[in-house]
Structures are given as C-alpha cells and as structure tokens.
Amino acid sequence: xxxxxxxxxxxxxxxxxxxxxxxxxxxxxxxxxxxxxxxxxxxxxxxxxxxxxxxxxxxxxxxxxxxxxxxxxxxxxxxxxxxxxxxxxxxxxxxxxxxxxxxxxxxxxxxxxxxxxxxxxxxxxxxxxxxxxxxxxxxxxxxxxxxxxxxxxxxxxxxxxxxxxxxxxxxxxxxxxxxxxxxxxxxxxxxxxxxxxxxxxxx
Amino acid sequence: xxxxxxxxxxxxxxxxxxxxxxxxxxxxxxxxxxxxxxxxxxxxxxxxxxxxxxxxxxxxxxxxxxxxxxxxxxxxxxxxxxxxxxxxxxxxxxxxxxxxxxxxxxxxxxxxxxxxxxxxxxxxxxxxxxxxxxxxxxxxxxxxxxxxxxxx
Numbered sequence: 001x002x003x004x005x006x007x008x009x010x011x012x013x014x015x016x017x018x019x020x021x022x023x024x025x026x027x028x029x030x031x032x033x034x035x036x037x038x039x040x041x042x043x044x045x046x047x048x049x050x051x052x053x054x055x056x057x058x059x060x061x062x063x064x065x066x067x068x069x070x071x072x073x074x075x076x077x078x079x080x081x082x083x084x085x086x087x088x089x090x091x092x093x094x095x096x097x098x099x100x101x102x103x104x105x106x107x108x109x110x111x112x113x114x115x116x117x118x119x120x121x122x123x124x125x126x127x128x129x130x131x132x133x134x135x136x137x138x139x140x141x142x143x144x145x146x147x148x149x150x151x152x153x154x155x156x157x158x159x160x161x162x163x164x165x166x167x168x169x170x171x172x173x174x175x176x177x178x179x180x181x182x183x184x185x186x187x188x189x190x191x192x193x194x195x196x197x198x199x200x201x202x203x
Numbered sequence: 204x205x206x207x208x209x210x211x212x213x214x215x216x217x218x219x220x221x222x223x224x225x226x227x228x229x230x231x232x233x234x235x236x237x238x239x240x241x242x243x244x245x246x247x248x249x250x251x252x253x254x255x256x257x258x259x260x261x262x263x264x265x266x267x268x269x270x271x272x273x274x275x276x277x278x279x280x281x282x283x284x285x286x287x288x289x290x291x292x293x294x295x296x297x298x299x300x301x302x303x304x305x306x307x308x309x310x311x312x313x314x315x316x317x318x319x320x321x322x323x324x325x326x327x328x329x330x331x332x333x334x335x336x337x338x339x340x341x342x343x344x345x346x347x348x349x350x351x352x353x354x355x
Contacts, residue, residue, distance in 0.1 A: 013213055020225070035237075
C-alpha cells in the first residue's frame with residue numbers, strides 16, 4: 001500500500017459539514033442570547049453599496065462595515081475592543097437590516113434604532129452626534145461639522161472622525177463633503193458615497 | 204472563538220457519534236462563552252476548547268452509564284448512530300469510531316485539532332510518549348482498515 005500522510009488520510013473528515021455547522025452555530029447563538037452570553041451579535045446584509053456587516057451590542061447597533069474594511073478584521077477588532085463573545089445572530093439585527101433595506105429603497109429618511117456609540121470617544125463622538133442631525137439629502141462641509149462639534153479649528157480632526165465613523169450609512173458621514181463642493185473621501189470608497197448621495201437626492 | 208468552531212466540531216465527530224458530537228459541540232461553546240472572561244489572553248484557545256469538549260465527552264459517557272467512571276475508563280465502543288449526514292466519507296468515519304477511545308482521541312486531538320503531544324497527553328492522562336504511541340497506533344489501524352477497503 002502507498003504511504004499516505006496522516007492529515008491526508010484524515011482529509012475526508014476535515015471538510016464537509018457546512019450545513020450542520022451553520023445550524024449548530026445558529027442554535028448556539030440563540031441559546032447564548034437567552035443566557036445573556038452574547039455580547040456582540042452580527043450579520044451580513046446585501047446592499048447597493050456591497051455587503052455590509054452589521055454588529056450590535058445589547059445597547060444597540062455598534063458597527064456597520066463595508067466589505068472593503070475586511071469583515072473578518074472588523075469582527076476581530078470588535079472581539080478585542082468590546083468582548084470576544086461575538087456570534088452570528090441574525091435575529092438580533094432584524095430591525096437594523098429592515099431599516100437599511102427601507103433606506104436603500106428610498107422609503108426611509110431617518111434611522112430610529114438604538115445605537116451604541118461606545119467605539120468613539122471625545123471629539124470624534126461629538127462629531128458623530130452632530131452628523132445624526134444633518135438632514136437626509138443635505139450636505140455639510142468639514143469645517144461646518146468641526147464648528148458644530150465644538151472646535152471650529154479642528155477641520156482635519158472632523159475629517160478623521162468621519163473617516164473612522166464606526167456606523168457609516170446609519171450615522172451619515174457621507175453627507176459631509178469638501179467646501180469646494182467636491183465629494184471628498186469616504187470609508188466605503190468615493191463610489192459608495194456618490195451612490196448614497198444620489199439616492200438621497202432622488203428620493 | 205468562531206475560528207475554531209469547525210475544528211472542534213470535527214474533533215467531536217471523530218470521538219463521538221453524530222448526535223452526541225453536536226450536543227458536545229454546543230455544550231462546549233456555551234461553557235466556553237461562560238468561562239471566556241477567565242481565560243488568560245495568551246492561552247491556546249483551540250487547545251482550551253478541545254479540553255472542554257473532551258470533558259463534555261467524558262461527562263456524556265458517565266451520564267449514560269449512570270455511574271461515576273474515571274476519565275481513563277471511557278468505553279471504547281461508540282453508540283450506533285452513524286456519521287453526520289454530510290460527512291464526506293462514511294467509511295473513514297466508521298473506521299475512526301472503531302478505534303479504541305484513547306487512539307481515537309489521540310488521533311483527533313493531534314491531527315484534527317493540531318494539538319501538541321504534550322497537550323494531548325495532559326488530556327488523556329499518561330506520558331507524551333504514550334500519547335504519541337496511541338496516535339501512531341490509531342493511524343496505523345486506519346491505514347490498514349480504511350485504505351485497504353478503498354484500494355483494490
């Protein structure tokens with residue numbers, strides 16, 4: 001008989017089981033949620049700007065991430081910053097997913113779901129809080145945002161706060177553009193920013 | 204933790220029947236979620252999870268026998284029940300489950316969970332050399348029983 005490597009011999013056991021595994025994970029997330037052991041629930045939804053990762057703590061939606069940010073990397077970071085008890089638990093994000101659907105369909109102008117801004121502190125948090133007051137379809141310049149957040153001189157910092165917004169789309173950093181009218185940069189890429197602004201202009 | 208979920212499930216399946224494996228997996232991860240805050244940050248998470256799974260497996264056997272059994276005296280035969288429906292190779296799964304418990308566990312912990320022989324020995328009791336021997340014996344038996352079945 002030919003020599004076979006141990007792992008090669010066992011390879012048939014190493015693959016497969018995807019459907020059973022998905023079912024087990026779902027069951028685990030449910031039980032963990034019931035027992036208060038689920039600190040970060042997440043799911044991935046499709047959208048016109050690509051797949052979005054949604055993550056929530058018991059306090060509210062804590063993170064929205066574009067595919068370009070690397071969903072695995074974002075989850076690993078949440079495990080470090082919030083809690084390693086991170087599980088895929090779609091039901092916990094039903095409301096967020098539905099509101100995003102409505103938003104992308106042009107049917108929703110404001111998100112009214114609880115948010116957990118715990119990933120942001122200080123000036124960045126002040127900026128995020130102000131961003132929520134920029135009306136649907138409107139835009140503001142970075143300098144106006146800096147002033148509104150309490151530090152008129154902190155224009156660059158306002159830009160950084162937008163670039164590091166943990167809740168893009170829901171906290172509308174896409175509504176902040178450069179004072180010369182050009183679109184500026186965006187965490188999900190300039191194309192995604194254009195898509196969102198065009199959507200809001202059309203609705 | 205999720206990174207290790209699939210590996211731990213493979214281990215559970217190799218050492219238990221399909222249904223017991225799923226129960227053991229769920230119990231393992233619930234226990235792990237409860238205990239996570241006490242885990243030292245530099246720990247080997249996969250080895251830790253397999254350790255919990257091993258204890259769950261041992262507990263399961265004990266409960267079924269309704270009598271206390273030292274972990275070194277787990278019955279060798281696994282109850283019927285077949286492999287999980289989507290395990291690719293039923294013959295191999297059967298061959299693994301036909302191994303004596305120590306060999307089966309040593310093979311699973313070493314080759315499906317990639318644990319060191321030192322960690323395997325700690326779980327199974329006995330020396331590192333004994334763990335190495337158990338895994339080697341198990342693999343040798345699998346080569347004979349399973350590969351022969353396949354190759355004419």
